[in-house]
Amino acid sequence: MAPENPTAEPLAELTIQTGFDIRNPGETLETILRGARLADPILEGPDGRKYATLPKEFTLRELEDDARLDPFPRQRVTVDDRASLSAYANRYSDSRSIIIADYDALTISARLDWHHHNQDSDQALRTGPNEHSATLKLRPSEEFMRWDAFVQKGFHDQETFARFLEENSCDVHLPDPATLIEISRDFEATVGQTYKSSTRLDNGDRKIFFESDSRATHDVIVPQKITLRIPFYNGEQPSDIEARFRWRAASGAVQFRLEWHRVEYHRRAHFTEIAYTASEETGLPVFIGREG
Known part of the structure; x- marks a missing residue:
């Protein structure tokens, strides 16, 4: 005997395969509309605000994973002095941590989650995330910038040269400031x-x-060099820096200038000293260079 509805069995099979009950057009249409909303749930309103159209029964549930490790810290900190760099590194460093000192960038960086070293039997040479660091960005001191700008300008007339020496005599170690002021006033007297x-x-x-x-003769003694006692970098201790006097005469006038004596050598040496001092304060190995 033939079935009452010969299409019932094929329709049921199609419903199982597609998930749509095509025997109920209203339900099928609602399912299609819901799928369209999920494919592009973001709508923008007339006022520019955006809305997400999601079914009410949708909830967010965390999938537990007992084998998953805790997330590692992601933090880039910039500090302004060596003491802060050492204090931060001492708080968060472990056996992976190192210090990288880049003279070209004037940075000394404590990389706290660097790679595991080759003596670690459990995780030898395992790559670290390198996402947590504290970096000291050295800045030239205000005193060094002032003197360096004057040096870089080259020759100056007597009045300009004398005024600068007098205004900044407190930075000079040799000759003593009083002598330098006297020299600057001798310069002014011969303008x-x-x-x-x-x-x-x-x-x-x-x-x-x-x-x-009036044919009166005056003389000025120009020292061969002066020694400044100023810090190279902001917040650091002063260093002794030599500058040589240079002069030239043309058409009855005299001009003066200062030239640094091995200043770059002393700057690099002082930078290296800061890096190794940070290494001593933290117990971390220091590498002079940069990341490739």
Whole structure:
């Protein structure tokens, strides 16, 4: 005997395969609309605000995984002095941590989650995330920037040169500030006078002779060099830095300038000293260089 509804069995099979009950058009249409909303759930309203259209029964549930490790810290900290760098590194460092000192960038960085070293029997040479660090960004001190700008400008007339020396005499270690102020005032006294001659003294200083309109002769002793006692970097201890006096005469006028003496050598040495001091304070190995 033939079934009452010969299409019932094929329709049931199609419902199982597709998930749609095509025998109920209303349910099928609702399922299609829901699928369309899930494919592109974000709608933008007329006021520019955005909305997400999701079914009410949808909930967010965490999938537990007993084998999953805790997330590692992701933090990049920039500090302003060595003491802060050492304190931060001592708080968060472990056997992986190292210090990388990059002179070109003037940075000393404690990489706290670096790679495991080759003596670690459990995780030898395992790559670290390198996501947690504290970096000291060294900045030139205000004193060094002021003197360096004056040096880089080259030759100056007597009045400008004398005024700068007098205003910044407190930064000078040798000769003493009082002597330097006296020299600067001697420079000012000869402004407008005509250069006549010069003589090198036994100690390497130079005596320069000037003549006024009244034929009166004045002399100024120019030291061979001066020694500054200023910090290279902000927040660091002062260093002794030498600058050589240079002068030239043309058309009866004299100009003066200062030239650094091996200043880059001393800057690099002081940078290395800061890096190794941080290493001593933290017990971390230091590497002079940069990441490739």
